Amino acid sequence: MTVTVDGQVRHRWPVSTGRDGGPPSGTFRPERLERTWHSRKYDWAPMPHSIFFHKGYAIHGTTEVRRLGNRASKGCVRLHPSHASALFALVKSAGMGRTTIVVSNSQVYAGRP
Numbered sequence: 001m002t003v004t005v006d007g008q009v010r011h012r013w014p015v016s017t018g019r020d021g022g023p024p025s026g027t028f029r030p031e032r033l034e035r036t037w038h039s040r041k042y043d044w045a046p047m048p049h050s051i052f053f054h055k056g057y058a059i060h061g062t063t064e065v066r067r068l069g070n071r072a073s074k075g076c077v078r079l080h081p082s083h084a085s086a087l088f089a090l091v092k093s094a095g096m097g098r099t100t101i102v103v104s105n106s107q108v109y110a111g112r113p
Contacts, residue, residue, distance in 0.1 A: 001059075001079065003087060005094075013083045014068040015059075018075035023103050028053040030096040033088065048081060049088035053101045060084055077103075 003011040017023065032052040037060070038044040048061040059077040061084030062068075068080060079087065091099045 001077065001083075003090065005090065010090075011083070011086070013079055016062065016064070016067050016070055016072040016078040018073050019071045020075075023057040023075055023077060024054060025103050026054070028101045028103070030091055030099050030101065033092060033096070035088065047076070049084035051088060051091055051101070059087065059101070 001011075001013045001015045002009060003013070030051050030053050032050075034050040034052070035048070037047040037050040037058075039047055041056075046061075046063065047058060050058040050060040052058045057076055059079065061081035062073075062078035063081070064072060064078065065080050068078070072078065
């Protein structure tokens with residue numbers, strides 16, 4: 001994942017995306033922020049610092065940090081918990097309306113253009 005702020009790269013972080021395809025490609029705005037969340041669909045799996053962006057897909061922290069850099073999730077974009085916390089704070093600070101999430105060919109970009 002590449003995170004930009006005002007057009008400048010601020011972070012590059014490894015992520016895990018979906019084993020069976022991952023999130024849809026496209027350009028999105030955050031729809032909802034949840035500091036603490038659990039997946040109702042996947043056995044109440046923890047999803048800390050969730051940034052929901054399209055039909056239940058989210059960028060969120062994971063406890064499965066050893067899997068980062070590989071396809072491992074059911075479809076969401078998973079980050080190291082400290083990276084998810086930092087991204088959550090950036091989005092909250094900038095505002096959801098000023099944040100863009102771009103998913104393209106398993107690459108994820110988040111930032112303020």
